[in-house]
Amino acid sequence: MPHIIVKLWPGRSEKDKAALAEKMAESMTEIMGIPDKNISVSFEEVDKENWDKEVYQPDILDKKHLLYKKPGY
Numbered sequence: 001m002p003h004i005i006v007k008l009w010p011g012r013s014e015k016d017k018a019a020l021a022e023k024m025a026e027s028m029t030e031i032m033g034i035p036d037k038n039i040s041v042s043f044e045e046v047d048k049e050n051w052d053k054e055v056y057q058p059d060i061l062d063k064k065h066l067l068y069k070k071p072g073y
Helices: 013-034 046-059
Strands: 003-008 038-044
Touching: 003 013, 003 046, 038 046
Parallel strands: 003 038
Antiparallel strands: none
């Protein structure tokens, strides 16, 4: 606990995803006091043409009340 899931369009390098995962884990440890060994991070790539159906509608519009950072689109 916790498990962080990042959904994004394809194309980011493995190096960039690994660096982001490390920064996110560092932030969880720093801000919430969670040991690094308890944090997992995964990336789910979603094609641009499927974003609305697979992410925007179910994860953003339908769960507005859970968002702490809202998109500007």
